[in-house]
Amino acid sequence: MSQTETVIVRILDKEYHIACPASESANLERAAIYLDTKMRDIRRTGKVVGAERIAVMAALNITYALHRKEQEQASSDESSEQVQQLVSRVQHSLDETK
Template identity: 35%
Template sequence: MADEKTQVTVDIFGIEYPIKGDADPEYIREVARYVDSKMRQVSRSGSVGSTIKVAVAAALNLTDELFKERAEKQNLISEMNERVTKLVRMLDKELDEYMKKTASRAERGEIRKANN
């Protein structure tokens, strides 16, 4: 029962497809609706004719979206890494200054004790 796959029938561009997968059936339907909407969008543009050409154009558009999202994600990760690095440097500097002040106070305390 652990390897049990869910089968869902979805309609993409007027054709029904039985889809088996581990994902939630509603998620599979949502993905199929998105693919269908992209194919219909390409079809409405009138620039391609056959279903195969519509599917390829939709696949290219979807891949373009994916690549742009990945690039945006990578940019955000890089920006966050830069911010974290800057914060760590600031904390290190503050900690170093604190340690120097603490050491200086301790030295002054030791000198006072020695003089008394």
């Protein structure tokens, strides 16, 4: 069983106590810093007011970026597969001409 610990993070000047596996505490802290930065960037624009709205906008922006990365990765994987198929067909053609 994985050992848990409580990690204290600050997001928009508010402190949160979050339980997580001990092995993931550094990742949680980095994620909190990233979220805090994104939320502060949104607040700084002055276009979104209120912590809840800022949090929703940050979540949407982060989710959008993640979704785009996943699409790019899928596209890259598909391209790699197509190249691999092409190499295989070329190799097969070369083997037939021997």
